[in-house]
Amino acid sequence: GNSVTQMEGPVTLSEEAFLTINCTYTATGYPSLFWYVQYPGEGLQLLLKATKADDKGSNKGFEATYRKETTSFHLEKGSVQVSDSAVYFCALSDLPGSSNTGKLIFGQGTTLQVKP
Amino acid sequence: ETGVTQTPRHLVMGMTNKKSLKCEQHLGHNAMYWYKQSAKKPLELMFVYNFKEQTENNSVPSRFSPECPNSSHLFLHLHTLQPEDSALYLCASSPRLWDRTNEQFFGPGTRLTVL
Numbered sequence: 001g002n003s004v005t006q007m008e009g010p011v012t013l014s015e016e017a018f019l020t021i022n023c024t025y026t027a028t029g030y031p032s033l034f035w036y037v038q039y040p041g042e043g044l045q046l047l048l049k050a051t052k053a054d055d056k057g058s059n060k061g062f063e064a065t066y067r068k069e070t071t072s073f074h075l076e077k078g079s080v081q082v083s084d085s086a087v088y089f090c091a092l093s094d095l096p097g098s099s100n101t102g103k104l105i106f107g108q109g110t111t112l113q114v115k116p
Numbered sequence: 117e118t119g120v121t122q123t124p125r126h127l128v129m130g131m132t133n134k135k136s137l138k139c140e141q142h143l144g145h146n147a148m149y150w151y152k153q154s155a156k157k158p159l160e161l162m163f164v165y166n167f168k169e170q171t172e173n174n175s176v177p178s179r180f181s182p183e184c185p186n187s188s189h190l191f192l193h194l195h196t197l198q199p200e201d202s203a204l205y206l207c208a209s210s211p212r213l214w215d216r217t218n219e220q221f222f223g224p225g226t227r228l229t230v231l
Contacts, residue, residue, distance in 0.1 A: 043222035108158040
């Protein structure tokens with residue numbers, strides 16, 4: 001079945017460090033890929049998405065490129081800030097099919113802690 | 117109000133109580149979802165509604181009873197819960213269900229504690 005695997009956290013970085021959070025997926029068909037972020041005490045917010053191979057999603061300095069050959073969608077940011085401390089979720093949405101409805105399948109989440 | 121709202125934000129209940137969680141979306145979407153988020157567990161999809169009709173129930177215990185009176189409102193009725201049901205309950209909506217580019221919009225969640 002479809003699944004998403006994220007690197008385990010927590011990831012602890014100093015301010016202005018480079019961030020990479022790995023995400024790989026297993027899916028039939030041609031999924032769309034998403035990164036959501038959850039700040040403390042809040043719900044999830046869409047950070048960026050990519051709907052086809054080689055697409056790059058970007059927002060607020062974060063980027064992720066849809067790599068079909070490696071089935072990956074790694075999240076990167078060149079210089080993190082304390083305000084980026086949150087939980088990051090990778091997710092996929094596959095084509096409708098016999099068992100898919102286009103709903104999202106989430107990874108387990110990766111906690112990022114950025115220290116001043 | 118804009119986006120997806122949830123009330124209450126916090127709820128403490130005993131195991132014999134009956135309570136309801138409310139979700140409202142102001143986005144004109146047709147699909148709505150309930151998720152459970154527990155500590156150290158991935159997001160668990162509980163129920164999916166499309167145009168007010170339930171399309172998915174992921175083996176959720178009957179002590180959780182969803183209701184979707186229209187495309188803008190979604191309820192989760194709770195009764196005789198267990199302490200392990202304590203979690204953050206998230207509501208989400210999306211424009212439509214059968215679309216792989218579906219982006220879901222989430223509410224802030226209800227933090228539920230069962231004593």
